[in-house]
Amino acid sequence: MxxxxxxxxxxxxxxxxxxxxxxxxxxxxxxxxxxxxxxxxxxxxxxxxxxxxxxxxxxxxxLHGELRPAFDTGVVFRGRAPFFSTADLAVLDRESLAYRARAARFHDHYVASGAPVARELALSQSISDFLTARVGPVLPTYKANYLYYDQPGLGIDPHVDKDEFSLNVLTMLEHRPARRHSRLILHPPEQDAVHVQLEPGESLIFFADSVTHERTRTVEGETIRLVSFGYRTIGSIGSTP
Known part of the structure; x- marks a missing residue:
């Protein structure tokens, strides 16, 4: 066939x-x-x-119907996002460090949820307006997670996310040392892989429920901290307007 x-x-x-x-x-x-x-x-x-x-x-x-905006690589935005101020990033960084002790291992990385600052920023009108202007109306999913890759061999195998992370707003808070090994790789259909190495303070917004993606493994001495906000596109089958 x-x-x-x-x-x-x-x-x-x-x-x-x-x-x-x-x-x-x-x-x-x-x-x-x-x-x-x-x-x-x-x-x-x-x-x-x-x-x-x-x-x-x-x-x-x-799988998400004809209302899903057409895309090539699945990347909606990459760079320093206008909806985060320098103060916002500083507070997220501090909260991420404070929540590391609460993080639970999820497969091959660590996740901390329920942090109040991250949750509040994920619901901000400025992020919603930014996303709506690019992909149409979105629904917040109240999913705001701190992610940690701070031991050798941590990473994520190729996968796609659930509908609650139709759009993933992924922001780098820390990645050291200066010579980095682990990176995010997107595998859009019938195209070259997209290798992403974010600087602290930069964000990647992409269709995480549609494009296969992975994080390659960390090495000795490497530390990565990110914050991830999930949104759902209203065009997705099964979503509610």
């Missing part, structure tokens, strides 16, 4: 599923894409491998 035909069929199937069923389908496609990218599920035939990977990667954005 041709890749395009299979992608279209998966998209039609997604439109007939409940939100929970669609999440399960997305999880399976994400696992397939991640396994193929990391080499854990590589078939014997190289052409079959490429076709399977392309199908999984192209199908993931299509």
């Amino acid at each position: 041709e890749t395009t035909t299979l992608v279209d069929r998966l998209a039609r199937l997604s439109s007939e599923l409940t939100a929970a069923e669609r999440e399960n389908l997305k999880f399976l496609l994400s696992m397939a894409a991640g396994g193929l990218l990391s080499g854990h599920a590589r078939p014997d035939s190289e052409s079959l491998h490429r076709a399977a990977l392309t199908t999984a990667q192209r199908a993931l954005p299509r």
